[in-house]
Amino acid sequence: xxxxxxxxxxxxxxxxxxxxxxxxxxxxxxxxxxxxxxxxxxxxxxxxxxxxxxxxxxxxxxxxxxxxxxxxxxxxxxxxxxxxxxxxxxxxxxxxxxxxxxxxxxxxxxxxxxxxxxxxxxxxxxxxxxxxxxxxxxxxxxxxxxxxxxxxxxxxxxxxxxxxxxxxxxxxxxxxxxxxxxxxxxxxxxxxxxxxxxxxxxxxxxxxxxxxxxxxxxxxxxxxxxxxxxxxxxxxxxxxxxxxxxxxxxxxxxxxxxxxxxxxxxxxxxxxxxxxxxxxxxxxxxxxxxxxxxxxxxxxxxxxxxxxxxxxxxx
Amino acid sequence: xxxxxxxxxxxxxxxxxxxxxxxxxxxxxxxxxxxxxxxxxxxxxxxxxxxxxxxxxxxxxxxxxxxxxxxxxxxxxxxxxxxxxxxxxxxxxxxxxxxxxxxxxxxxxxxxxxxxxxxxxxxxxxxxxxxxxxxxxxxxxxxxxxxxxxxxxxxxxxxxxxxxxxxxxxxxxxxxxxxxxxxxxxxxxxxxxxxxxxxxxxxxxxxxxxxxxxxxxxxxxxxxxxxxxxx
Numbered sequence: 001x002x003x004x005x006x007x008x009x010x011x012x013x014x015x016x017x018x019x020x021x022x023x024x025x026x027x028x029x030x031x032x033x034x035x036x037x038x039x040x041x042x043x044x045x046x047x048x049x050x051x052x053x054x055x056x057x058x059x060x061x062x063x064x065x066x067x068x069x070x071x072x073x074x075x076x077x078x079x080x081x082x083x084x085x086x087x088x089x090x091x092x093x094x095x096x097x098x099x100x101x102x103x104x105x106x107x108x109x110x111x112x113x114x115x116x117x118x119x120x121x122x123x124x125x126x127x128x129x130x131x132x133x134x135x136x137x138x139x140x141x142x143x144x145x146x147x148x149x150x151x152x153x154x155x156x157x158x159x160x161x162x163x164x165x166x167x168x169x170x171x172x173x174x175x176x177x178x179x180x181x182x183x184x185x186x187x188x189x190x191x192x193x194x195x196x197x198x199x200x201x202x203x204x205x206x207x208x209x210x211x212x213x214x215x216x217x218x219x220x221x222x223x224x225x226x227x228x229x230x231x232x233x234x235x236x237x238x239x240x241x242x243x244x245x246x247x248x249x250x251x252x253x254x255x256x257x258x259x260x261x262x263x264x265x266x267x268x269x270x271x272x273x274x275x276x277x278x279x280x281x282x283x284x285x286x287x288x289x290x291x292x293x294x295x296x297x298x299x300x301x302x303x304x305x306x307x308x309x310x311x312x313x314x315x
Numbered sequence: 316x317x318x319x320x321x322x323x324x325x326x327x328x329x330x331x332x333x334x335x336x337x338x339x340x341x342x343x344x345x346x347x348x349x350x351x352x353x354x355x356x357x358x359x360x361x362x363x364x365x366x367x368x369x370x371x372x373x374x375x376x377x378x379x380x381x382x383x384x385x386x387x388x389x390x391x392x393x394x395x396x397x398x399x400x401x402x403x404x405x406x407x408x409x410x411x412x413x414x415x416x417x418x419x420x421x422x423x424x425x426x427x428x429x430x431x432x433x434x435x436x437x438x439x440x441x442x443x444x445x446x447x448x449x450x451x452x453x454x455x456x457x458x459x460x461x462x463x464x465x466x467x468x469x470x471x472x473x474x475x476x477x478x479x480x481x482x483x484x485x486x487x488x489x490x491x492x493x494x495x496x497x498x499x500x501x502x503x504x505x506x507x508x509x510x511x512x513x514x515x516x517x518x519x520x521x522x523x524x525x526x527x528x529x530x531x532x533x534x535x536x537x538x539x540x541x542x543x544x545x546x
Contacts (some may be wrong), residue, residue: 164412171402171413178400181363183388183416183463 003134008257009250014142016249017149021204022222023229023241024156025197031173031236032190034091035083038098040201041223042105046071047202048209048218049109052120060123060210068202075198079191102219110216120214145207152203153242160238169193173236228294232301234311243309248294255290316341316467316498317362317392322370324354324361331357333522334370339467344489344499346509348533348544349519355502356397358519359469363387363394375466389416393465397472397502399456403445407436410444410455414462423495424461432488433458450481457488461497468492469500474508486512506544510534518543 026040047067054063078101086097122141129137160166172179172186180186205218212218229248233240261283301308322335331354339345347355361368364384372380379387388394402410411426430437433454439447447455453473460468470489474482486508493499493512503509509516510530518526518539526539533539 167405167409167413170405171410174402174404175400177365177384178396178402179413180365180384181388181394181396182414182460183385183419184413185383185385185417187383 003136004257006133007136007138008253010138010142010146012250012253013246014146014149014249015253016246017146017153018204018208019226019229019249020242020245021149021152022201022226023233023245024238025193025200026226027230027233027236027238027241028169028173028193029190029197030230032169032176032186032193033087035087035094035098036227037194037197038095038223039078039101039105040197041219041226042102043071043075043198043201044205044208044222045109045216045219046074046105047205048120048214049113049118049205050202051206051209052113052118052214055120055123060125064203064206067206068199071202071205072195072199076191076195078198079194083194084187084191102223106216106219113216115216117213117215120209122210141211145211148203148207152200156200165189165192225294228298230308231298232308234308237308237310240308240310248297251293251297252290255286255293258286261285316343316375317500318371318373319358319362320371320373322358322361322368322372324357324366324368326357326366331366331522332361332368335519335523337517337524337527339498339500341498342493342496343515344493344501344513346501346503346513346516347519348503348506348509348516350543350546351504353519354522355519356471359394359471359500359502362392362469388463388465391464391466393460393463393468395456395460395468395470395473397475399452401444401447401452401456403443405444406441407444407447407455408440411459411462414459416463419464423464424458426462429458429461432491450477450484453477453481453485454488457485457492461492465497467498467500469502471502472504473501474503474505482508 022040022044026037029035029037029040050067050070051060051063054066082097082101083094086093122139126139126141126144128140130140130143131138160170168179168184168189172184172189176186225248229244230241232247233242233244317339319335319337322332323330324332335354335358337345337347347358349355357366360366362372362379364379364382364387368380370380372378374387374390374392377390379390379392382390402413405413408426411429430440433451436451436455436458439451444452444455457468457470457473473485473489477485482505489499489501490512501509501513510533513530516526516528516530516533517524518533520543525543526533526536528536
């Protein structure tokens with residue numbers, strides 16, 4: 001029992017931190033420009049495929065640096081030459097633009113790498129058990145993922161709270177027009193933020209790719225969860241995105257590891273319940289409903305606290 | 316200093332400004348008066364470039380219509396919006412520091428000066444901007460814009476919702492700003508303050524200027540006041 005709790009906690013925190021690498025960019029981009037960037041998870045997928053391609057040619061470590069850089073540049077180009085022009089035509093046009101971009105990127109990835117999973121492997125230097133709890137070996141690569149995500153989180157925190165550009169970004173989260181009227185070039189700062197956001201998503205792709213499956217549907221699988229995280233945390237709130245990422249990460253990991261069902265919870269009461277239809281419901285395990293839980297949380301949050309846990313914006 | 320000729324602006328399809336003409340000289344305090352909804356705030360916003368202005372706006376001999384808001388700000392026009400736009404999560408001091416423009420080292424107006432004039436802001440230097448009272452927020456937003464060393468500052472409804480005592484202090488602050496050689500465009504509801512501190516006043520009605528003169532001229536012209544100002 002303790003073993004399951006310990007391993008699930010580690011895995012949940014890891015999953016949560018990976019979500020945060022993506023949700024942080026998504027929520028800042030939304031706050032500054034009101035753009036819900038559907039293509040954000042696509043940058044994560046590009047990161048994984050670029051990481052795979054670079055790692056099989058010159059190694060995993062160069063890939064860890066180069067893939068996010070490349071994806072960051074793509075992000076900058078998308079903002080500068082695409083989004084900024086579309087922005088003039090309003091939010092609906094922007095939504096459709098980023099929505100279309102997800103398909104462009106997915107088709108491009110399938111053209112180059114095909115639809116089947118690619119063989120993106122854990123680098124040999126990290127392919128060993130880091131430690132053993134009870135009978136379970138915890139892989140060194142997972143520990144590396146966790147540490148990388150934590151390091152980036154710390155760096156992001158320092159940049160946002162301690163540097164001048166971070167202050168400008170924070171100010172632009174609530175009043176972008178005012179920031180411009182104080183003489184700051186909000187367009188350029190937003191382009192940078194968009195690029196850094198894409199690069200952070202790519203880092204998540206590079207380090208999650210070998211542990212999960214690197215495949216052309218990975219963006220479509222992850223995208224919805226990302227929106228759940230950002231809405232639960234509160235659109236535009238970095239601390240909110242952080243807690244919601246960890247919450248979703250832990251909830252999903254624990255749910256998958258749990259065999260509990262309503263029948264267990266209600267004990268003898270359940271056995272007395274009549275029809276076989278009800279008995280089916282009693283016996284559904286938490287693990288079986290795990291995929292629904294984030295969306296259920298999303299719906300509940302939207303009903304009872306539409307601003308999200310820590311959102312500041314009303315709209 | 317600032318010359319506005321035949322200024323037009325639109326929100327969607329509504330034609331808000333329909334040919335506004337006015338000018339502001341060096342060291343001058345100019346007020347734009349009028350009822351709600353006649354386009355006074357939009358005039359200031361259009362000069363800052365949002366909504367996009369049509370017509371001629373010349374500042375210090377340079378046409379600025381068509382420039383982006385941050386470019387206009389960097390040329391030396393400061394803007395204080397009616398809603399004050401304090402960054403709520405940042406501290407009072409951080410709010411002030413954001414008034415410094417990129418690459419700008421010092422300012423005619425410093426953080427220390429703000430503290431000297433408004434000791435109650437200094438006491439709350441590390442409090443989040445969102446925790447200030449309305450009057451404190453108004454002082455902070457004006458001082459924040461002054462940090463950027465503007466040659467002209469446009470202030471929208473600074474006394475709205477403030478106590479009479481606070482209104483007096485805002486009036487004193489505006490005169491102090493003018494003494495330092497910064498021109499002021501003031502959009503105001505309260506005639507008393509505007510008439511006391513302005514050199515010249517304009518009255519706006521339905522998207523254009525309907526009266527121009529000194530405060531004494533306006534006091535003498537009961538017809539204009541009745542038709543365009545009194546509710």
